[in-house]
Amino acid sequence: MSLNFLSPVFMLGLVGIGLPILIHLFTKRQQTQIDFSAVFLLLQSQKRSIKKARPNRLLLLVLRCLAIAFLSLALAGPLFSMGDPEKLMPSASSSNILILDDSLSMSAQTENGDLFTSAKSQGKQWVEGMAPGSEFSLILASNPPKVQSQWTQNRESFLKTLDLIALSFRSTDVGGAFAEAKKLLETSKNSSKNIFIATDLTRSGWKSKIFPLSFDRLNAPQIQILDMSALQSVPNRIRVDTSKADQEFLANSRMIRVNAQLQNLLQDQDLQQVSLALWANGKKRSEVSAHFKKGESISKEFSIPYFEEEALKGFIEAEPDGLPLDNRHYFSFQPEQKVRVLVIDGDPKAAGQQSETYYVERALNPFSVSLSDIEPTVSTLSELTRRNLLDFHVLMLCNVRELPYGYEQTLESFVSRGGSLIISLGDQVDPKFYNEKLGNLLPVTLESLNQVSFEDEWFRFLIKPSEHPVLKVFSKKAWDGMRTIRFQSLYSVAPRDGKRYTVPLKFSNQFPAVVESQFGKGSVVLFTSSLDRDWNNFPIQPTFLPWVQRWVKYGARSLDNFSAQNLKVGDPWVSHEEGYTFFVKTPTGEVRRAEKVPNSTEVRFEDTWQPGIYQLFRLETVEPVSEDPKEKSETVYSLPLDAEAVGPFSVNIDPAETDPSKMSKKEIKNLFPGLSLEVLSPASDQDSVTPFHRINLTTPFLALMVLMIFGEGYLVRRE
């Protein structure tokens, strides 16, 4: 048990006690003694007198002295401890590293605020408790770890630096922080070394190759790990893992479909009536309630009509819990008024009607004016390499013999990033090329061409009720009409090993008519017959137009704007589009320029440290890249007037960061073999309680001082 003082110099204030004593002595009235006869009457009078006895001057003196004493004691920063005073107030100077977890999970709520504020205050007390002459360093343990303050002996400026640290939205990287600490300790001056880390022990933050960590014998520090997670007052119940917006092209009006994945993080409790809301462009557009079983992950779909031209920016939000930041997931979506289709004619003819794409083009845009929401561009194979696929959503290869050399990779990249590829066959098609070069995209190989003579039975569609999004809208009458379509030629296909595909439509001989497969974010649709009249009479049927349109729109369903990337906090936004300068408007409203990576076509924007919606703008003129890399990232631009809005992208927190699973003491001890390690838990969120079980008596002493002053005032007033 001991009482120590942080600033003993203030104890000099105790000398001030002499002041009231001197005043008392100087102002003391000379007491005279008089022999008097009726002393007992004086006593009676004293009892009767309204003016009671005069104040006890000695009591006043004592109160004044105590007030001064308590003030100087309070200023001296008294710390009361039940434990070893040397541990409480080390007398020898030391090198101390404070590792502060400023990751997102530290925003969890406590009774008096959040974990991060408590961690800062605990760190502050730790620093204050160190012997004079000690040096300090501060490392932030969010990813990437950062040495915020190099060695300094200036405790005040160090504490000021600590005060200014704000919580980040990043994930935890304790391993990286320890690696930095190890480097720092090698340059430290003192033989006594300490590391104090205040963290919530989020498991994902401790996965590092640096562990198990060992130090040189000379540099081995004493490690104190303060487990802040004990202070979390409300558990983190719900997390929104993903949210994704799609455009529903198949409906009559434009609908946006937002799919969210949510998880109940409580492993031992069902959650009932959890309120989920969809916010779009600043308004709450939809609200539902959901039920979760223990630890269950569910997906919820919201559909909202959306007629605006501009990008849809919003988030899915679950009702608040102990860690509100992971209850919100941002999404953005740039609706396209037009589905841009590039139609490659593999068999162009001088007479339009004989061209392979004559019917397709008319089906997609029947009146040659932009009434339809599909905008076809017909091109020949030779022009294909000059086309920028990024400008199109759907690519239709109609009776194309083979692609230019190496073009299949461009095609794969196009599909994997969300483009849709529709292939129709015909007499020009070279099955060998398709089977050899398009192995990644096509889940099937083209086997043989099947043809019927006029006497034979025609191939026809096998009409079956279908739930496929493209086919389910056709009425019975339409199906009856489609049944009459005659196919005389078609390819049979064979599945490739390990490829997954579906067959939404078959021919009457059970041959697949349409083969559909996913590749990356996009889709590939193979029609095993032709889309002109060479192999069938489908193009002159009334159902041809809706059938083609719906497949195109279906292909564009997973259409992401190419600029739209769903990123995690800290992930860079990357573009390979050349010829543009990109500007990004951050959620806080700042405008910054994306940096061009030297010697590469890549453009990057790395300042995505805040979750939210970022908006992209581009300008065709390429501005010269500034030489100084620092200047580039810090310059805040005002948006050029002629910049074109490209669309938004969303940045969200890393869901792993808010996983409730924590490291156990044993696991932590295994990471630091042979080191002196202490895992502490603060008993409460109060400032006065520290891991060292010391009580700061400043406030009680100040309160006592005020009490003394009040008492003194009362006595004087009574006089």
Place this chain on the structure above:
Amino acid sequence: MTETTTHFTDPALVSRISNLSIHARNLVEGMLSGHHRSRHKGSSVEFAEYKDYSPGDEIRHIDWKVMGKTDKYHVKQFEQSTNLRCTVLLDASGSMDYRSPFNNGEAVQKMEYARMLTASLAYLLLKQFDAVGLTLFNESLVNHIPPRSKPSHFQNILHGLAEGAPKGNTRFGDVFNSLIERLPSRSLLIVVSDLLAKDEDLVKNLKLIRARGVETIVFHILHPDEVYFPFEGDIVFESLEDDAPVGLDPVDIREAYQKIIQDRIDSMTRTCPSLGVDYVFLQTDMPLEQALRYYLLRRNSMLNK
């Protein structure tokens, strides 16, 4: 014998006695000149009535002339004009020794004033052939000089007055109890005191005294300081009796104190007449003649009853 020696060897005592004597004489003589000086001169016996002789009566008191006329023995009865037997009961407790710290010329010390009053009364009484005794008291009787009417008795009284140094507490109860038996009935008791006693049974005792037919006069003597309490400053009041010292600022309690004192005086002024006791309040800055005059008036009225 030893006592007498002591009396006359202490020069201070002697001086005090002679002072007292001279003052008292001057005072009384001055007052009596031209008044009722001859009233009792030469009068010794006065015929009252006749009574039938009965054996045992003194033969010399038989009135032979009446015997000659009536042939019966009548005895002459005389109203004996016995001298008044007066006892002065002087308070010699500590409180009487109050000496004012102020140098105000008018007021004299309380004990001095009381002594002077007593001496004057004694002289006056003796001058009128009355018997005077003196009793000093504090908690109990300190000195008792029985009443005598010889003029030389004045010296004894003076000695008694000079000797007693005030000390101890005032306790009327005990004093009256022991005194009441010594007092002859139909006598005069003069109480000279500051009446500063904690026990409140003075009135009860006065009642008892009055019940025995003792005429009583109370001279209540207080120093002006004790009435007006003019002190100022931070003062510790040490008691002249056995009370604990009190430190206070007199200003705080002055009003309350004055009221208490005035209440006590008023109470006595009210109560004493109802008991048939004469009450005279004297402040030591008042002339003594006033007291003596009052006494003489009183004495006259007693004799005229």
